[in-house]
Amino acid sequence: MTAHTLTTGAPTANGERSSLLRLYLSRGVLAVVWAAVFAGAHDRLDGPAITLLVVYPLIDAVSSLIDHRALPDGSERRVTAFNAALSTLAALAVGIAGFGSFATVLSVFGAWAVLSGAAQVLVGLRRRGPELGKQWPMLIAGGLSFVVGVFYNIQAAGDAPSLDVLSVYATGGGVFFVAQAALLAWKARQLRTRTA
Template sequence: MSTQISTSPPPAVTDERSSLLRLYLGRGVLAVAWALVFLGAHEDVDALAVTLLVVYPVIDAVSSLIDYRAVPDGSERRVTAFNGVLSVLAAIAIGIAGAGGVAPVLHVFGAWAVISGAAQLIVGLRRRGAELGGQWPTLISGGLSFIVGISYNIQAAGDDPSLDVLSVYAAGGGVWFILQALMMGWKSRQLRTRAL
């Protein structure tokens, strides 16, 4: 009598992967949509522009809450919670900075990008297992966020700061999230095929 060893991942991993796939895809699509709307709405730092600027970290905070509820207890969950709280604080700070114009907004957004990029790198490193798609897009996105955030603070201190870069930032981040979702979906299909 032969015993067949199942190669399918445990149900908890499958549930986490499915939840993260939906989260990454939704987060990516929202980021790209935000970038397209913001592209035509930030000529002046008016009420509409400030509202959109506040909405972006709020989207990140909600995503972090969904992520927090989907992952098991542990250090990864604590980093996710930290990122959610950070995004709420960033939304408040950006709303206040909006009254000061482009440079203060760019400073706050840049600082948030640096810290949240570092948090994203940590989470990506902890999720690097094959079951969750390797997380390379997440790692690259987090690293770029960190570097770009520094450049935003340098630009904000210069003579001609511009919010144009934020549309590029959001669109780029959205593409990386979508790519991560696609990689996870591909990995899911591979694992299901092997389990048959």
């Protein structure tokens, strides 16, 4: 919950909720579509696979930038800016790693998942006020991203690293974003009914 929302009242809260709903829904759908496409294109680290690997963190970077533009100055905005920069760097790093091995890609993706998951938890904690819901889907998704990122780095150091897990990761993240959008829509409807 930001100070801006508290001080400017319901119209701003409604606008912020509506904007987040659209952003979360779009982000979630894109993640699920990406997972479906990547599931059929990751057997080799060729051009299409590397392109998809670069696109996924870029989706997160663009989403974070859109979110950043709508936020007032404060710690939430700074964390969102950090996540946008981090995801942009991750896109570059995973693109370079794509010319190496599955293990290299998995370790880069895992490091990004750890850091972006931590950032997502921080943003979710800031948005836990009643106007924007309790943010449980975002908090769970961020926490899982952190844990899964650690697992990816362990797997990358093993004997048979595989990129299969990335489709599962993206699908899970997409489902949590859609769930958060649904929660915001339910909250908006509940508030409209209460004020009608």
